Amino acid sequence: MTNPNWTWQPLGELFEIGAGKTMSAAARAGTDKVPFLRTSNVLWDDIDLTEVDEMSIPPSELADKSLKAGDLLVCEGGEIGRAAVWDGRVPMMAFQNHLHRLRPIRGDVEPRFYVYFLQSAFTQLGIFEGAGNKTTIPNLSRNRLASLEVPHPSVAEQREIARALAKVREAIRVHDKAAATAQELKRAAMRELFTRGLRGEPQKETEIGPAPESWQIKAIGHVFEIVQGLSLKGNLSGGSDGVPFLRTSNVYWGRIDLKNVSRMHVAPELIGDRWLRLGDLLVCEGGEIGRAAVWESKEPGYTYQNHLHRLRPLIGGSIEPKFAAAWLEVGFCHRKVYEGAGNKTTIPNLSRARLAELPMPVPAIDEQRDIVAILDAIDRKIELHRKKRTVLEELFKALLHKLMTGEIRVDELDLS
Structure with a gap:
């Protein structure tokens, strides 16, 4: 469904559509390089200049391959149709051939309106499904883009x-x-x-860097019981039945995300002591090894997969799980004291034995x-x-x- 009160026209009747410069060995090695945008720089209604590449463009081509404030950029590949307006924040900026540059050819065109229309059309309304050319890697050619019917309300x-x-x-x-x-x-x-x-x-x-004098340094296995989770073994549930369990994708640094929780078919008695309890510390065995967060829910009935370790303070120990989670972030991400902690396999993983040996501070x-x-x-x-x-x-x-x-x-x- 689209707005019935608007008139519609092909995009090519509202904008001049220009092609960007193709990256080549000569462009990469040449002199007098200029910055250019790729599809990775163009987000929906935003230009990300965190990482901008450069290439050599001959002076004779530069005017045709550069941007002006107000130019509309549309992705030809990747997420086809993704669009944003160049704001001119950098005096000289070119663009690569996987982007289309749309420059208004009429005075009654607001480029940013068309960013939003394209976002709705491609991500919500589905009216441009099949707009991409049928190649191994879908792409939105200049001719296809120019032929897209778009609304043209008053400016x-x-x-x-x-x-x-x-x-x-x-x-x-x-x-x-x-x-x-x-x-x-x-x-x-x-x-x-x-x-x-x-x-x-x-x-x-200390072996893990500077620490207050009274702080002890102990192996994680001396302050926590460590129990690895259950293996799926083909028992993944495709629906809402089964026991909910956490994967590494649910565990972020310092927080647990329950938006997408998987379920597995497993007899409750086989879970044993792998039911999660309030205050359990979960540590990733694979993926970003060591990533950790504390289970803070009182809701019963959750378990966890074997790519996670569950750490529970030993009886009589004096350790706060959230302190340990924070330390693991410092140790793995900031101080890098655990580099090489993963087992040397094709896919690095943090075994229970390796995790138990890692030193941590205990104030x-x-x-x-x-x-x-x-x-x-x-x-x-x-x-x-x-x-x-x-x-x-x-x-x-x-x-x-x-x-x-x-x-x-x-x-x-x-x-x-």
């Missing part, structure tokens, strides 16, 4: 729709930036806390809890921004669909 309406959707997108970016800032604050706090502690003690050098339990409280406060801030971002993302998708189908009109919106 005033185009601008109002683009402004409304851009306002929500900007709010999403604000929360992305705030979450990233809080994440960096957490990394800095972790480095400081695991180096100096909270009691103002002198430091000592007094009250200091562990104080450190956890500081990191939890930062985590709550990060989670707040993530939740707000999720709400705004759903709002954006709903608005995008309703505006492009005519279910609501832009003059009915109040986003103040």
Whole structure:
């Protein structure tokens, strides 16, 4: 369904469509290189300049292969149709041949409106299914792109729709930036806390780096019971029946994501002591080895796969699982003290025996809890921004669909 009140025209009647420069050995080795965009730089309604490559382009070709502010870029390959507007933030920027450059040839065209229309058309409405050329790797040729029928409301309406959707997108970016800032604050706090502690003690050098003088260094297997999870062995459930279990894909640094939980067919009595309990520490055996988070749910009936280790404090031990999870992030990601900890197989993995041998710091339990409280406060801030971002993302998708189908009109919106 599309907006019945709009007129429609081929995209090629609204935009001049230019082709980018093909990367070659000569372009790679030449002199006077200029930066250029690839499809990986073009996201939906965003240009990512984190990694920008360069190539040599002859002066005679440069004007034809470079960008101006307001140019609409559309991916020819990869996620075909993905689009964003170049904002001119860099004075000279070229583009590769896997991108199309669309430059308005009429004054009644707002490029950003067409970014949003293409996003809705390709990701929601399905009206351009089959638009890609039928090759081994699907691609959107210039001719196919030019022939796509697109709406052409008044330029005033185009601008109002683009402004409304851009306002929500900007709010999403604000929360992305705030979450990233809080994440960096957490990394800095972790480095400081695991180096100096909270009691103002002198430091000592240890096998895992500097630590407060009173902190003990113990093998993980001396403070935790370690039990590997269950092997699937073809028992994966394809539906909602069976026992829910966690995979490595559910375990992130410091948090567990239950959006996509798999199930397996297994007799409950065979699970034994592999039922998860509040406070269990889960550590990845494969994938990003060592990645760890604590199970904080009181909901019973969950188990875990054999690519995860479950760590439970030994009776009489003085260890806080969330402190250990934070340390593993420091040890694996920041200090790199566990490099080479994985078993040397085709796919690196962290065996139970290797994990049990790894040294970790063990301060007094009250200091562990104080450190956890500081990191939890930062985590709550990060989670707040993530939740707000999720709400705004759903709002954006709903608005995008309703505006492009005519279910609501832009003059009915109040986003103040």
